[in-house]
Amino acid sequence: MDAFTLTVAAALAALTMAASMGLLYLASARQTCLVDWSLAAVFLAVSNMMGAIALHTQTSPIIVIACVNALHIGGHFGMLAGIRRHLHLAPGWRWGAVLVAAVLAAHMLPVLHDAALARRIALMPVIGAINLASAWLLWRQRDFDARASYLPLIVLQVLSALQQIGRVAVVIAYDGDPPGFLGDHFYRTSGALAMLVYLSLATMCSALIVTHQQTLALRRASLTDVLTGWLNRRALHDIATRDFRRCRRTGSAMFFITFDIDHFKAINDRYGHGVGDAAICHVTALSARVLRGYDALFRIGGEEFAMLVVGENLGAVCGIAERLREVVAGAPLAADGATVAMTVSVGVAALDQQDHKWEDILRRADEALYHAKQHGRNRVSVHGRDLADRGHGMWLQAVGA
Structure with a gap:
């Protein structure tokens, strides 16, 4: 041409x-x-x-x-x-x-x-x-x-x-x-x-x-929750399965931190679902500041959330959980002309050597969360420290050492 x-x-x-x-x-x-x-x-x-x-x-x-x-x-x-x-x-x-x-x-x-x-x-x-x-x-x-x-x-x-x-x-x-x-x-x-x-x-x-x-x-x-922008249960399954397999193979520590908003139903009933949604967004925004650097943040229920932590020790994870609780308690929500004080209860659980799937860790974290709610709310409970770990407490202590 x-x-x-x-x-x-x-x-x-x-x-x-x-x-x-x-x-x-x-x-x-x-x-x-x-x-x-x-x-x-x-x-x-x-x-x-x-x-x-x-x-x-x-x-x-x-x-x-x-x-x-x-x-x-x-x-x-x-x-x-x-x-x-x-x-x-x-x-x-x-x-x-x-x-x-x-x-x-x-x-x-x-x-x-x-x-x-x-x-x-x-x-x-x-x-x-x-x-x-x-x-x-x-x-x-x-x-x-x-x-x-x-x-x-x-x-x-x-x-x-x-x-x-x-x-x-x-x-x-x-x-x-x-x-x-x-x-x-x-x-x-x-x-x-x-x-x-x-x-x-x-x-x-x-x-x-x-x-x-x-x-x-x-x-x-x-893979994302529309209201909060956090990952949803589908993403939780994919990420937790991958990390669980890697941690079992390498011997690394793996933790779940679960938390939910105390008396959330009362907030919804008193102020309406609009304020309830604002409360969820408020808590997740505050939590994200504490959890900056950790991408594995999940909304797993209406007002229940989870965080997956890999490679840290028990002391560091408990420190994260406590800071999260303090930040939420210290920053009430201002919405529709009202000031809504909020707190969260937090549960922590670690990978156990007898766990066969990541759901076992999450279940124990939920048990710790329930323990926190039953003992006054606005507190952090650790499975294996604040409640019995069904005979596996020594492994939790070894992971957290």
């Missing part, structure tokens, strides 16, 4: 990408990064259309060249802006506008006005830097579940940067268009071919990121 045909094909690929991103935006949960990527594709489409017209007419006034290059860089910046927005960063379109304006102005400089090679040497590293910045932002993310969907776009951006550098190196080596299989228009033909491939793959990579994020969001929603 000649440069003109490839440039037209790249323009059509860009329009396809713009339409695809727009339709995904309408069909998805309004992920704004899709608007950025759609706008980036529009820039690249217009850039390629103008380039195709210039090739067809065999005339390329400097203002057309300036617009083609500025829109080309604006399109690559749009990809970066979409990635930044996807990662919950400011997209930086103002900086993109400044960059486009600077590229337009630079073409008026004598050193670039009449020297195509100088323009190529000046502009290609800018595009390469934008591509590498996009790849770096995605690579440095610590969400390993999401990183799998980022990898194709990371590879694409790195390869795009490398081909920009490679093309500049070739034209510098030959002081213009080199001879070879691409004929006398190496730079234009190779650029159009690279852009066609880039746009075709960028469409798929961007769609993959969005659809994978939606899949993760649905999975998290299925």
Whole structure:
């Protein structure tokens, strides 16, 4: 294919990408990064259309060249802006506008006005830097579940940067268009071919990121309690089963802390279910501050909650449970003009060498919680210390040593 045909094909690929991103935006949960990527594709489409017209007419006034290059860089910046927005960063379109304006102005400089090679040497590293910045932002993310969907776009951006550098190196080596299989228009033909491939793959990579994020969001929603944002019983089963097997294999300690709100039915009856829901959210928010750094937080009943702790000793776990109790007792809920004092009862239980499943630990933690309620509430009870551990107290003491 000649440069003109490839440039037209790249323009059509860009329009396809713009339409695809727009339709995904309408069909998805309004992920704004899709608007950025759609706008980036529009820039690249217009850039390629103008380039195709210039090739067809065999005339390329400097203002057309300036617009083609500025829109080309604006399109690559749009990809970066979409990635930044996807990662919950400011997209930086103002900086993109400044960059486009600077590229337009630079073409008026004598050193670039009449020297195509100088323009190529000046502009290609800018595009390469934008591509590498996009790849770096995605690579440095610590969400390993999401990183799998980022990898194709990371590879694409790195390869795009490398081909920009490679093309500049070739034209510098030959002081213009080199001879070879691409004929006398190496730079234009190779650029159009690279852009066609880039746009075709960028469409798929961007769609993959969005659809994978939606899949993760649905999975998290299925494992999360709607009211509190804590994990639900389904998640408890998956996480506790995994940790129980690992702890039995390695000999590590494993604890459950369970707690619930004292006199919760009385709060519901007196103030209504709205205040009851607010009380649950209030307790979980306070608890999350104490339990910061621990991800295994579960709502396992109406007003009953559990926390899974692995690798700590009994003293540390009891300290966590006591701080949780103190924080809730010291921060009454203000709702609907009323101040509602609240307390929690807490139960603690450890992995026993005779346990066959994680439910055995949770059952003992619930027994300890019941013991706390039967002995005055607003207190912490430990199975094996405050109530009989059915003959297994020595193992609890060994784990907590």
